[in-house]
Amino acid sequence: MRMNFEKNLKGYGEHITKAHKDLSSEGRTLAEQEKTKLVEQAAQTSFTDIDAELEIYKIQKQKQERLNKFKKFLEKTRGDNGSFVRPEVKKGVPVVSKTEQGYYVVMPDGKKSSITLGDMMTDHEWDVEYAFDPSVDVHTIRGYYLEQLKSDLREKLDQQIITSETHFTRGDSFKQNAYKEIGKRMEQGSEQQGVIAEKMVKNFLKKLTIDFGTDFEIVEANAFQDVEQKVDFIIHRKSHDRARGAQVVESGELADIGIQFTINDSKTDVKEKQIEKSKSRAKNFQDIVLVTLPAHDASMLYKKWSHQKTPGGPEKLWESSTKEAIFRGVMNKVLTAEEIDSFCEKHFSN
Numbered sequence: 001m002r003m004n005f006e007k008n009l010k011g012y013g014e015h016i017t018k019a020h021k022d023l024s025s026e027g028r029t030l031a032e033q034e035k036t037k038l039v040e041q042a043a044q045t046s047f048t049d050i051d052a053e054l055e056i057y058k059i060q061k062q063k064q065e066r067l068n069k070f071k072k073f074l075e076k077t078r079g080d081n082g083s084f085v086r087p088e089v090k091k092g093v094p095v096v097s098k099t100e101q102g103y104y105v106v107m108p109d110g111k112k113s114s115i116t117l118g119d120m121m122t123d124h125e126w127d128v129e130y131a132f133d134p135s136v137d138v139h140t141i142r143g144y145y146l147e148q149l150k151s152d153l154r155e156k157l158d159q160q161i162i163t164s165e166t167h168f169t170r171g172d173s174f175k176q177n178a179y180k181e182i183g184k185r186m187e188q189g190s191e192q193q194g195v196i197a198e199k200m201v202k203n204f205l206k207k208l209t210i211d212f213g214t215d216f217e218i219v220e221a222n223a224f225q226d227v228e229q230k231v232d233f234i235i236h237r238k239s240h241d242r243a244r245g246a247q248v249v250e251s252g253e254l255a256d257i258g259i260q261f262t263i264n265d266s267k268t269d270v271k272e273k274q275i276e277k278s279k280s281r282a283k284n285f286q287d288i289v290l291v292t293l294p295a296h297d298a299s300m301l302y303k304k305w306s307h308q309k310t311p312g313g314p315e316k317l318w319e320s321s322t323k324e325a326i327f328r329g330v331m332n333k334v335l336t337a338e339e340i341d342s343f344c345e346k347h348f349s350n
Contacts, residue, residue, distance in 0.1 A: 002046070008042040008045075013064060038057075046164065047168055047170050051167075052166075060160065066153065077138065093108070097132075097135045105130065105311055114311075116207065117211060118206065118208070119311045119316075121144060121147045122147075124147065125199060125203055125313070128309055159186070161179070165223075178227045193298050194264070196299055197263050197293070198233075200315040212347060215339075216334065218233060218236075219234040221258070229258060229285070230260050233261070236256060256286055258285040259288075260290045262292050262293075268292055301318070323348055
């Protein structure tokens with residue numbers, strides 16, 4: 001993201017926090033005056049306009065309100081004596097239980113099915129919400145709501161990025177149209193094959209990290225990384241010594257590998273050229289790699305899954321052979337051949 005954008009967000013956050021401390025008539029008047037100066041200065045330094053900065057400010061306030069709401073949830077669920085106060089179970093929402101054999105969920109129609117921790121933590125991506133009975137521990141429930149918080153904050157950050165970039169007076173019109181398209185997808189949703197396939201792959205990999213304790217984790221790319229750096233999602237990895245001569249990270253810090261995903265073989269050459277150009281601007285990534293995957297049945301699986309919305313999303317309908325092919329395709333330039341073979345033999349052999 002552009003330096004001034006991040007600086008402005010920090011300034012907006014500090015002003016919102018300060019304004020909340022004095023809600024008197026005089027305090028509010030002064031806060032409004034300071035806000036006007038702040039957005040005017042931001043518009044000038046960021047080459048946007050006041051309306052755009054006011055929108056970004058408003059979203060920043062929503063983000064902080066969402067974070068404060070989560071903090072209150074944590075306080076509420078602790079209870080006066082330190083015991084966990086369970087959130088109320090909503091009607092019509094699948095209820096998760098835990099047994100010695102693992103988790104299972106009771107659907108609103110009374111049907112039971114198994115569910116993994118990874119399913120729970122990623123199904124909000126498919127607009128599926130869960131409640132929990134007393135058998136589920138507090139840490140799992142708080143982790144579930146924390147994942148929802150992260151998702152909400154990422155979405156609002158993307159809204160801010162899109163507002164800033166589409167009002168950037170020195171911006172490239174082609175890129176601005178790309179930002180607008182992302183905004184439309186966020187607002188209206190999308191059933192495009194590529195969009196669904198990308199979400200399925202990300203959720204599938206996220207579940208592996210949660211359910212099997214992998215040496216990598218999957219992180220969403222923001223709108224800026226998508227448009228400017230050609231990155232669809234990010235893999236955090238402690239070392240990355242296989243792809244294109246990249247250095248091994250000796251410090252033990254997580255390395256960021258950007259993944260550009262496509263299901264269209266005909267676009268491979270074009271996307272490879274785009275990635276090569278973006279590498280010079282993407283110093284925050286150790287490497288960016290293009291992955292072409294066999295996920296042409298994504299739309300069909302999504303429609304099939306959406307009739308019942310069983311736990312695990314449409315990616316749960318993939319055959320083991322497809323899961324292995326996707327894992328090998330994505331991790332080919334991230335993990336060693338030995339690591340890939342070991343993981344596949346352990347988790348996809350059945």
